[in-house]
């Protein structure tokens with residue numbers, strides 16, 4: 001629920017810096033100035049400090065799925081405004097702006113693809129759409145992705161990046177955690193292989209539901225993960241947080257991740273895992 | 282009558298209560314006949330209470346849910362069950378006192394009761410961490426859920442939390458994982474689960490023990506994706522805008538019922554549960570037993586199928 005928060009100072013303007021107008025790109029983490037064409041080749045990973053820049057859904061699909069192909073499902077699902085929610089802005093206006101800015105209908109894309117020839121049910125979240133927050137549409141599309149994996153008896157792969165539940169849909173958003181997690185209980189009983197990939201940032205309601213419920217949980221390096229946002233924790237305890245707190249590396253050390261995998265090795269690693277995890281029942 | 286804690290909008294009510302009680306004391310002490318005056322003041326009091334409580338804003342209802350005198354989980358366990366045998370610990374890390382649980386009987390029926398517990402005074406508040414659970418609390422609950430399943434004991438859950446604890450150790454021990462696992466496992470538990478939100482139902486902290494076959498709210502409890510203060514701090518950039526956030530989030534029992542998330546509201550006595558804990562517990566007992574009796578008629582397969590279907594249809598979108 002901390003979707004507005006900046007993972008690192010200056011991440012806000014990152015999108016602008018990523019636009020090819022700049023011949024050079026400055027790393028958000030270490031400040032290194034990198035030739036943009038070079039960092040593009042490196043899949044937007046800093047060669048000096050391994051910082052993983054934001055990567056678009058289209059690029060991930062290209063990177064992870066055979067021939068970069070996803071047969072998209074439930075494309076037309078769009079958010080309503082059941083609470084008639086309004087803060088400084090109307091929720092309906094916020095939605096429109098997010099749609100115009102991102103060109104996406106909501107914060108997740110889902111469908112069928114292949115990884116080294118094997119079919120998978122794939123879903124990918126988009127942080128740039130209202131902080132990747134989970135409202136009814138995200139919950140429903142994730143639920144259908146889980147159901148597709150059960151119906152076709154194929155692996156489920158979800159790549160998350162989200163600040164949590166979408167406050168503007170109130171309690172309905174909270175219930176998406178229950179909806180998706182209870183379908184994962186069925187998938188689990190039916191021995192559907194499930195790999196969850198956590199990218200920067202994945203927190204709160206998404207982390208406390210489907211993102212944490214996979215057989216294998218992989219994180220990209222240096223992602224911000226966790227339940228509560230760092231700012232909330234800082235306010236609660238009234239002191240500075242330790243360096244590296246709630247990073248991928250922190251949660252790896254604490255035993256909550258299976259592996260930390262660099263972007264360039266993601267596809268290869270997933271394919272290797274699926275080779276062992278195909279449902280043999 | 283002792284001076285008791287009250288909320289701002291309760292002030293005229295407590296003042297009138299005090300006046301009546303003073304008059305009663307006086308009439309006894311001085312042997313003066315004041316029964317007529319007292320009766321008319323009593324009538325006035327009831328009307329005033331009715332007026333105040335029928336016009337409450339959402340934020341005021343949140344205040345009642347947090348009333349310093351509101352009954353907590355252990356109060357209800359004492360009032361509506363017999364022979365509570367408290368069980369402790371998650372068998373891995375520790376015993377989270379923000380969560381109480383154990384076997385008890387209600388109307389002779391054996392139940393597993395789990396509840397989030399707050400403290401009444403400062404010392405108790407700290408012991409129970411203000412009802413904010415750590416991962417070991419969620420894991421203790423899960424251990425007791427599995428035990429209930431093993432002995433085919435229906436589960437009653439009493440929810441009252443301002444949220445899961447947002448702290449360093451909670452993150453270190455996997456707050457998100459603990460909550461996620463509970464939600465998933467509760468979906469397929471083979472015994473009936475009745476959930477009653479008795480005070481505050483904040484976010485994942487509540488849902489982490491909150492999935493069930495019947496979800497019931499006490500009239501002046503609230504249930505939301507985030508606390509009004511948390512939402513105000515993020516969207517209004519000002520926690521003081523919590524009253525606005527409570528309105529926008531639609532957090533009251535009536536709102537949540539209208540959104541189709543809960544099954545039932547249990548009305549509270551005039552002035553809220555704290556004005557008559559016994560009566561509140563009695564209403565709860567009746568509804569809890571009714572729900573459990575209905576749910577026990579289902580086969581295990583039907584029970585789980587209905588539970589998952591209940592959540593499957595939640596959400597509002599265009600297609």
Ligand SMILES: [Zn+2]
Nearest residue numbers: 027030046049
């Ligand atoms: Zn760098």
